[in-house]
Amino acid sequence: MAVYVNILGAGLAGMTAARTLAKNNIHVRLFSVQVSQRAQSNLAEGGLNAALNMMGEDDDINQHYEDTMKGGCYIANPDMVKGLCEGAPSIVDEMKRIGVPWHMENGHIIQRPFGGQKKRRTCFCMSSTGKILTTASIDDTRKYEDSGLIERYTHHKFAGILVNNNKCIGIKIYDNHEGTYNNYSGPVIICSGGMNGMFPGRTTGTTSNTGSVTAMLFNSGVKLSNLEFIQYHPTTVRITDKRMLISEAARGEGGRLCYLDDDKKVSFMEDKFGERGNLMPRDVVSKEIALINKTTYLDMTGLNSDIWNNRLSDLRQEIIDYLHKDPAYELIEVAPGIHYFMGGIKVDINHETNIEGLYAAGECAAAYHGANRLGGNSLLGAIYGGKTAAKSIIKSLDRFDYINDLNELSDDLNGNIFLTDDEKAKDIMLTDILSKTMGILRDETSLNLGLCELENIETNNASFEFKSRLNLAKAITECAISRRESRGAHNRTDYPESNDSYKKPTTVSLVNNEIIIE
Amino acid sequence: MKKILHIKRQLNSNSESYYENFVYESDNENATVATALLTTPVIWEHSCLQKKCGACAMVINGKPALACNTRLADMDCEIINIEPLRKFPVIQDLRVDRQALMDKLKELKVWLESDSINGNENISYEASRCLECGLCLEVCPNYYMDGKFGGMAAMTPLARIIDKSSKDQHKELKKNYKKGVYNSCGKSLACRDICPAKIDIDKLLVKSNAAAIWNRWNKE
Ligand SMILES: Cc1cc2nc3c(=O)[nH]c(=O)nc-3n(C[C@H](O)[C@H](O)[C@H](O)COP(=O)(O)OP(=O)(O)OC[C@H]3O[C@@H](n4cnc5c(N)ncnc54)[C@H](O)[C@@H]3O)c2cc1C
Ligand code: SF4
Numbered sequence: 031m032a033v034y035v036n037i038l039g040a041g042l043a044g045m046t047a048a049r050t051l052a053k054n055n056i057h058v059r060l061f062s063v064q065v066s067q068r069a070q071s072n073l074a075e076g077g078l079n080a081a082l083n084m085m086g087e088d089d090d091i092n093q094h095y096e097d098t099m100k101g102g103c104y105i106a107n108p109d110m111v112k113g114l115c116e117g118a119p120s121i122v123d124e125m126k127r128i129g130v131p132w133h134m135e136n137g138h139i140i141q142r143p144f145g146g147q148k149k150r151r152t153c154f155c156m157s158s159t160g161k162i163l164t165t166a167s168i169d170d171t172r173k174y175e176d177s178g179l180i181e182r183y184t185h186h187k188f189a190g191i192l193v194n195n196n197k198c199i200g201i202k203i204y205d206n207h208e209g210t211y212n213n214y215s216g217p218v219i220i221c222s223g224g225m226n227g228m229f230p231g232r233t234t235g236t237t238s239n240t241g242s243v244t245a246m247l248f249n250s251g252v253k254l255s256n257l258e259f260i261q262y263h264p265t266t267v268r269i270t271d272k273r274m275l276i277s278e279a280a281r282g283e284g285g286r287l288c289y290l291d292d293d294k295k296v297s298f299m300e301d302k303f304g305e306r307g308n309l310m311p312r313d314v315v316s317k318e319i320a321l322i323n324k325t326t327y328l329d330m331t332g333l334n335s336d337i338w339n340n341r342l343s344d345l346r347q348e349i350i351d352y353l354h355k356d357p358a359y360e361l362i363e364v365a366p367g368i369h370y371f372m373g374g375i376k377v378d379i380n381h382e383t384n385i386e387g388l389y390a391a392g393e394c395a396a397a398y399h400g401a402n403r404l405g406g407n408s409l410l411g412a413i414y415g416g417k418t419a420a421k422s423i424i425k426s427l428d429r430f431d432y433i434n435d436l437n438e439l440s441d442d443l444n445g446n447i448f449l450t451d452d453e454k455a456k457d458i459m460l461t462d463i464l465s466k467t468m469g470i471l472r473d474e475t476s477l478n479l480g481l482c483e484l485e486n487i488e489t490n491n492a493s494f495e496f497k498s499r500l501n502l503a504k505a506i507t508e509c510a511i512s513r514r515e516s517r518g519a520h521n522r523t524d525y526p527e528s529n530d531s532y533k534k535p536t537t538v539s540l541v542n543n544e545i546i547i548e
Numbered sequence: 549m550k551k552i553l554h555i556k557r558q559l560n561s562n563s564e565s566y567y568e569n570f571v572y573e574s575d576n577e578n579a580t581v582a583t584a585l586l587t588t589p590v591i592w593e594h595s596c597l598q599k600k601c602g603a604c605a606m607v608i609n610g611k612p613a614l615a616c617n618t619r620l621a622d623m624d625c626e627i628i629n630i631e632p633l634r635k636f637p638v639i640q641d642l643r644v645d646r647q648a649l650m651d652k653l654k655e656l657k658v659w660l661e662s663d664s665i666n667g668n669e670n671i672s673y674e675a676s677r678c679l680e681c682g683l684c685l686e687v688c689p690n691y692y693m694d695g696k697f698g699g700m701a702a703m704t705p706l707a708r709i710i711d712k713s714s715k716d717q718h719k720e721l722k723k724n725y726k727k728g729v730y731n732s733c734g735k736s737l738a739c740r741d742i743c744p745a746k747i748d749i750d751k752l753l754v755k756s757n758a759a760a761i762w763n764r765w766n767k768e
């Protein structure tokens with residue numbers, strides 16, 4: 031029987047994994063709760079990093095590596111980061127070959143400056159890079175759907191993994207249209223995106239990335255890592271239903287942060303960090319905004335018309351649509367908002383989890399970004415990670431001979447992945463507590479208080495999904511408590527300095543319903 | 549502000565539809581139909597909540613629109629009638645099955661067979677922006693599900709392929725463009741005004757017609 035690889039999630043990570051396998055004649059089932067056009071990957075704006083050295087600044091892969099390691103405060107796996115940076119230039123080229131219209135001038139790709147990077151390294155398509163990359167990937171994926179190598183299962187929701195003797199033998203899926211559960215055998219790659227739904231209405235991401243996949247995996251014995259590192263992007267604005275991102279590209283192209291002192295603009299980032307102050311890594315900028323504790327503005331009034339017309343016209347239009355202000359003439363009030371999850375499913379260099387045959391890639395996996403992700407590195411990480419997971423499976427396909435008929439395997443996952451009305455109310459409580467506890471600045475007292483409040487939430491007869499979400503919330507909080515130092519996006523006011531004894535990733539697992547931190 | 553959402557509901561694809569009212573009250577002048585729907589138990593598709601993903605397409609006071617792009621304050625009436633898209637089968641409440649859009653793109657072979665040529669950056673950029681929301685099909689007098697015509701939701705992604713494809717694919721593209729777009733488009737262009745991404749359909753049509761109908765393809 032031919033091995034089918036099951037991929038959960040059809041954003042950039044999932045589609046890349048699927049195509050990599052299909053190109054090697056391996057059959058893939060690609061599950062997602064919505065079509066790829068709805069995935070968060072479409073929302074990405076500013077660009078994708080690769081040391082192409084197009085701007086005559088003597089950039090190279092080693093400098094990309096150094097910036098990424100430094101940005102992540104040296105806790106990411108160096109070998110993995112090396113692979114990511116080495117793989118980047120060919121990813122830009124592959125995307126070009128499937129038709130991505132990278133911004134070019136005089137026949138060569140233009141790269142823009144981005145936060146935490148010394149060189150202009152970010153390739154882009156205006157301020158809609160994610161949308162353009164995703165469209166090209168969707169079209170290319172379709173080619174393999176047509177040949178039958180990729181089978182798409184949209185409107186299909188994750189219901190659990192099937193594990194036998196610590197080996198993943200398949201996946202359980204709920205069909206939202208038919209209302210039925212099915213088991214599918216084969217190795218599994220999870221590409222389910224970030225945990226936005228643990229902070230609903232407070233992130234720049236999508237509502238379809240609920241965090242439940244990560245939560246249910248955690249409950250099934252999958253180890254997670256670095257949950258305390260949540261990226262607050264410094265320039266977001268509240269729109270009615272969420273926080274809307276104003277891309278780092280705005281500062282990359284010359285936008286400046288300031289507060290007002292009697293109508294006088296004070297460029298606090300430049301005052302403290304010099305010329306490149308506005309483009310410090312996101313953790314540094316957000317922390318600074320939290321510390322000055324004043325209304326902060328993004329000043330884009332100095333940008334010239336060429337930049338507005340040719341590089342940021344979409345961003346300008348979006349701000350006009352939602353804020354009814356033209357950033358070319360007015361200051362825009364901004365505040366930090368949750369934007370990215372550096373932590374997630376713990377994976378090794380092959381993107382395999384602690385369960386054999388279960389892989390994870392993209393934002394759901396804790397892989398390349400350590401304590402803080404650099405802008406432009408996560409589109410890259412999603413594509414590179416999807417490819418790497420797929421290649422690992424290709425290399426060891428015969429390892430999966432142990433997988434056979436699932437019907438013989440009983441499981442207790444049936445029918446309990448939906449929150450009851452009562453649980454929905456409790457979920458609001460849970461996410462409110464988590465949002466309050468996991469702010470930019472944290473301390474032991476408030477973290478313990480949050481944990482205590484979470485522990486008071488009743489779980490008698492709870493559904494698998496709700497139980498899992500509560501455990502994940504506790505795990506996030508416990509990770510933050512256990513790191514008694516400040517590093518990257520984790521700022522402890524009671525431990526304001528970093529401490530070398532914590533210079534390593536956090537690992538968290540659930541053993542006999544108890545949260546264990548390593 | 550107080551609004552009454554008059555929502556067409558349906559338990560599943562086979563059951564009878566019915567209307568149910570929900571009251572939404574808020575001081576938030578920027579609240580959208582999506583904001584209000586999030587407070588109800590009604591089933592509907594959403595994801596980005598900022599008109600970037602096309603999930604929340606529905607019919608609002610008779611007009612096809614994205615819920616997250618429709619401000620409540622912009623509607624004079626107190627009662628807001630909300631219905632699912634009419635051209636696709638209802639799964640539950642406001643959720644419809646838009647698989648036909650995806651199937652059409654497969655039928656018309658919307659992909660590059662070999663490496664992309666440089667093409668025209670602006671055209672590919674514009675054509676890549678389509679959300680596959682289906683609003684254009686809702687207002688198109690010539691589109692019906694399972695018909696030959698793919699409407700603007702097929703024309704737009706095809707324009708990207710036409711722009712980027714090399715010679716080996718031109719014959720097939722010409723056939724598919726004629727069949728799926730050119731032959732059945734009645735040029736009512738109702739799609740132009742409804743498109744939430746404001747895609748420049750004239751620009752794409754001119755370029756695609758030039759190539760796929762008049763054989764003025766981009767050179768490699
Ligand atoms: C506004 C914004 C701007 C950004 N800008 C940039 C940028 O400029 N540069 C950069 O590098 N990064 C950027 N990012 C980050 C980047 O976009 C993401 O990290 C990346 O796209 C994640 O890709 P992914 O494939 O891992 O996940 P996603 O694209 O989020 O895909 C997740 C998939 O999982 C599916 N799924 C989720 N839950 C379930 C479930 N329960 N059952 C079944 N399927 C499920 C979804 O339907 C979807 O298909 C930005 C992010 C945001 C929100
Ligand atoms: S062309 Fe416009 S209206 Fe039609 S599917 Fe694309 S985005 Fe929607």
Ligand code: FES
Pocket residue numbers: 593594595596597598599600601602603604605614615616617
């Ligand atoms: S939810 Fe994405 S367009 Fe409305």
